[in-house]
Amino acid sequence: MNIGALISPFALWLFISVPVKAQDVLGQWSTVDDQTREVKSVVEIYTKKGQVFGKVVAISDPQQQEATCSECDDKDPRKNQPIIGMEIIKGLKKVENAWTNGEILDPENGKVYKCKIWVENGSLVVRGYLGFTWLGRSQTWAKASN
Numbered sequence: 001m002n003i004g005a006l007i008s009p010f011a012l013w014l015f016i017s018v019p020v021k022a023q024d025v026l027g028q029w030s031t032v033d034d035q036t037r038e039v040k041s042v043v044e045i046y047t048k049k050g051q052v053f054g055k056v057v058a059i060s061d062p063q064q065q066e067a068t069c070s071e072c073d074d075k076d077p078r079k080n081q082p083i084i085g086m087e088i089i090k091g092l093k094k095v096e097n098a099w100t101n102g103e104i105l106d107p108e109n110g111k112v113y114k115c116k117i118w119v120e121n122g123s124l125v126v127r128g129y130l131g132f133t134w135l136g137r138s139q140t141w142a143k144a145s146n
Helices: 003-025
Strands: 027-032 039-048 051-059 087-095 098-106 111-120 123-129 136-143
Touching: 003 111, 039 087, 051 098, 087 111, 098 123, 111 136
Parallel strands: none
Antiparallel strands: 027 039, 027 136, 039 051, 051 087, 087 098, 098 111, 111 123, 123 136
């Protein structure tokens, strides 16, 4: 039996299935207010140069359509910039079953945290943390309806 005939289909399956699994996080996701459980915004997750990024593409509250990141640090180029269109997730890299080693900005308080995201049961789990992954909080975002 030709061993190459067995390896080639397996290698092809592995080549095709790994990128699809890695892209599960991509798309538009609805963020949810921790207290009210209402949709606050829609964030689009996308890849750029092999890393994952996310930008705000919509805000639910009509009175917040013109909101800016007034709380961002003075040294942050996003300071006083519109939140709609703002890149709030930057530079996540694939590590095992998650994207991590990047950062996320909370435009409400202007703070930047380390970030890790992964898909669990069809939802996107977004973890912002300081120092260690156990020192932070997670949110669960639902796939946005188009």
